[in-house]
Amino acid sequence: MSNSIDQVFVHAKQWLLSSLTGSPGWVVQVASILINIFMLLAVFLTLFALISVLERKILARMQNRYGPNRVGPFGLFQPIADGIKMLIKEDIVPARADKIVHFLAPVLIAAVAILTLGVIPYGRNMTPFTIDGGILFFFAVGSATELAVFMAGWGSNNKFSMLGAMRAIAQMFSYELPLIITALPVVMVVGSLTPDRIVAAQAGYTFDLVPRWFVFTPWGAAAFVLFFVSGLVESNRTPFDVPEGESEIVAGHMTEYSGFKYATFFMAEYIGMFAVSGLAMTLFLGGWHAPARILEIIPSYVWFFVKLGSLLFVYIWVRGTLPRTRIDQMMNFAWKFMLPMAFTCVIAAAVWHYAGRGLRGWLWSFLVIAIVYTALSTLLDTGRKLAPRVYRFAE
Amino acid sequence: MTPTLQIFLIVSAALFSTGLLAALSRRHAIFILIGIEMMLAAANLNFIAFWRFGPPHQPPTGVMIALFSIAIAAAEAAVGLAMVIAVYRHYHTTNVDQLDQLRG
């Protein structure tokens, strides 16, 4: 019973395709791809709408406000109203702008964000685009985001846009290294770049209790934290939203965009966030696997979206809690802490593997990470103690 | 009709010639680099094509050489672009016609 519910979407797609029997093979292929794309867009655009309003509501609750509550029940139809507003706004293109580049930038950034969604397994047998090097595909396609940001900055012919684009590229380049390198230990341990295989490797439970997710190993936990932080940076979220810091450079590379193009950037940012969270779950949190054997009756895709939802909540929570960092602090953090720690995770994973993947490996790899972490934090200690801010002129 | 090796080679030759065109005809130093990158890509395409159309069950030498060539081309691009910037700093131009101090 649970199996049929689990596979209900797969069966539905097969039923749809079965109506095409007799057509040439490529027609079926194209139809299958189109169904996948349609489903992806439908699900994630809905999710985007939902999350955008939820974020506002949650942030509001954290700041003792109500948040949007006028349109529809509990303000749930707010995104529709926003969408209509965005669509009917005038599309302004600066006179000195490089029109083609200015136009292509939001297209590219949205396309890239949606493409990266394609390789994530959303449930059992539910990977839209099965490819041998799925993780590599994710990073390869994702790296085009930087180009799109640059195009937006350059095409606008505006100094704030250019500065924002430079900042964005600097931080994305810097944090792409830890992002990719923290994915490496998982790839090493599983021995595959395929997301399906990585999820499959995390099936089962130790002592029938603790799921075999990589986040429960020392290297996995450290790598997950690093990956999550890098993901925050890659999706330009608070506290790393330096490139679009309103108080400094208006809206960064999005300064000269309005209306639907601006909405596209906004959407791409959210979808990028979904994609990075999805990859983090695939790599470290067991993908669509249930956290306990009893809970396996609940379908896999439900688990996926439950986990995705909790991660997104953490994103929002972080945004509601932390102030924006300075760009130099961010860069220092990336090169002096994140990168060495990412390499340490690789080494710790190797130690874990060669010490037998058991308790011994667990302890050894914990030791490696603890030593490097302690050494790094001692070395990087600036000696400045955190203290309440003193307002000299305000009181 | 299934494509033969010749079609890939002609595509590659066309790409190579376009790269050559960019490298020979344009005055900006970056165009020369763009042309060279295109020529290298054409060569990689040749390697992959020859591997694909070669005997099966052999070590994927063509693929390997393409991979190494991509890595080396990346290094080449980095150094080449750094040189462009250094030259620009020194001569305040990127026009290769003006960079002829080695004229005999």
Next chain:
Amino acid sequence: MNSAALIIIAVFTLAAALAAATLRKLMHAALSLVVVFVGIAALFFLLGAEFVGLALVFIYVGAVAVLVVFTILLTPRDVGKDRGFNWGGAIVAVAVFGGLTWSILNTQSLAVVAPHMPALTVKQIGKTLMTIYVWPLQCVGLLLTAALIGALILVMEEKR
């Protein structure tokens, strides 16, 4: 292997390549180069070398293209100005293309179709890379390090 796909991709790639070689604005040419590389990656996919295609996209679109546009940004004086076109170069390029095409078409041993071949997995590539090609791999690593340091030193501001 699909001829239709090949033709579409090839035409698309070559058009982008021609744009990259001839567009007047340097930035547009550089972005066309990105399209060329995406097209070549697609050709690699078509040929079954998925990993190389992904690596190409990763390195060229993610790194080299950004380097190129940054260089354009850092050398602002000549950007956007038309410097004329050297027709001699075009003649040479066309001659080379003609010569190559003529010799390719006249070589009968090249008129073969692809044999059936098992898919090349990433695992296979990794094994080959770590066994037969381990020395070249190390050398490439050394080369990349040297290039990194060299590029840094080249663009470093001279201390006065």
Next chain:
Amino acid sequence: MNSWIVTHLWLVPAEPFAASLAILSVSNTRRKSAAALAVAGQIIALALSVVAFVSTLQTHGFRAVQNFTWFTFGDQTLRLGFVLDPLAAAMLVMITVVGLCIFVFSVGYMAEDKNFTRFFAYLSFFSGAMLGLVIANSLLLVFIFWELVGLASYLLIGFWIERPSAAAAAKKAFITTRIGDMGFFLGVLWLYDRAGTLLFYDNGRGCLEGAGLAMLGASATFVALLIFCGAVGKSGQFPLHVWLPDAMEGPTPVSALIHAATMVAAGVFLVARVYPLFSLGAISGVTSSLTVVVWIGVTTALMAALIAIAQADIKRILAYSTVSQLGLMMVSLGVGGVAAGIMHLLAHGFFKALLFLGAGSVIHGCHGEQDIRKMGGLRRFMPVTFMTYAVGMMALSGMPFFFCGGWTKEEILHATAHWPPSHVPYYLILVGVVLTALYMTRQIIYVFFGNPRVAAERAHESPRIMTMPLIVLAFGAILLSAVLTPAWPWLHGYLTGEPTYFDVARLIQPMLFVSLALVSAGVGVGFWIYRKAGTQDGGRPAEVDPLEYAQPALFRFLANKMWIDELYARTVISFSWMAARLSDWMDRYFWDGLVRGFGAIGQLFGIFTTSVDERGINAGVDETTAGARGLGRVMSTAHSGQIQTYLGAIAIGMLALLLLYAWLA
């Protein structure tokens, strides 16, 4: 405990070395810490030595070695090691006890010196080297420490480097001992060539054990004599004794430590250590090498005793007495009394250090004056120094019963009396004993009795820190005799590994009376001759020595050290001088002329080639270069300097190659 000290024996010399390094690394104004470091190093070394000594008491003939490989060259391995046996242990204790006393004494004696810390660094360095020397189990290691000891001696003799005489004395000591060391080193090489090992004891394979000795055969005599060369140099034996009296230019504690108690004993110790080499193939205890040792020793003992009678410098007298006593030890070793010789060495270490420190105290009290003729009557001003000095004098003279020197000297006489080849050494040594008592009596009368003269008028007793070591050493010199008596010859048994038992009857034997009579005679004659020394007596002025008044020619001969220095100056040194002059002349006129001749030939050839070059070749080359330049000018038009031209040329070239290939195919 036992095995621990054997495997960690290297710690004993390591302590003073470490102290030396530490002292050198602190500022030269931190006098207290320097002295504390040096004394602490010495105390730790003493403690470790006592531990080592106790562990050797467990069994008779205890011997433990700890060998290790230093380095390997080819298929040869060079092994070094440390040995702990009664000889080494006794020496360790003697050196550290005496050394400690001298260190403490130095704190007071050198208090005014501006290079205080450097002095203690050198002193510790010397102590470490000496301790290393006695525990070395390899002739090479012995040689290394031997040279380190020599270096320390050089540094300490020349400590007051601003005095030309001190610098000259240091050089003299260094070069003279180096002559002996040359022989020593040749002996080491020869021994390695023959025996293939330089380890003394190595589980039966060492060069002093059966197998090693068997490989030596007849060459043992030469090896032994070459090694003895080193001992002669270091122990100041005739004919290389000349450096030792001059070495008194160093600070007095140095003289006490190096030139009395320890370093000069190294030669005797070395002979004792490699005694199996000397006695190999002995017929009733006599070999040709041992005979040489005996005669050298006798000559030295007698000659030095004679010279000592006529010296006026308090330290020089003691120096010559040291030479004489070392000769005595050599005689003892030569006639087979190894244990007697070593016992005398140990006892001598105590009482000679005592005498030197006493002399240092006297000099300190007399404000740097060293001439005994200017002293006198000091027993009233310096009672502690006088008492301890008297103990040392008694011990040195060989007064039996209570002073350690007496028993050991008696034992030496015993051994010499029964030497089969000849009785001459025995009689000569008897003369030496009388002379020893005589010159010591002379010295003590001059220094402590009579009326105070020029230097003694404002004399004062030395501070506590200087008298304490004197008292300790004096007690040591007396107490040591308890284990030396024939009634209970414990030390003898300890050294030889034979069991000892108590028998009071052996206390009384003929040699005791011979010894007693001789010493009494010497002291009595001394008192009679020098009863009015330093005062006007008859026709003799106050400043003239009684002996000089009676026998001026003989006295001058002795006072000038038998003109041996002058003899060397006339013979060895002038020969070297002549050889140097000859070489200089050869170099200047003969070889130089040859070189100049060759040079001239080269010059002529050069002139010839220059003309050929200028007239013939240059013209041709000029034409060629002009042609090349013209060609280059034509060719350089192709070098547009534009990269795209080159690139295009490459492309055209590639196309041409392609077409050529197509045409060929």
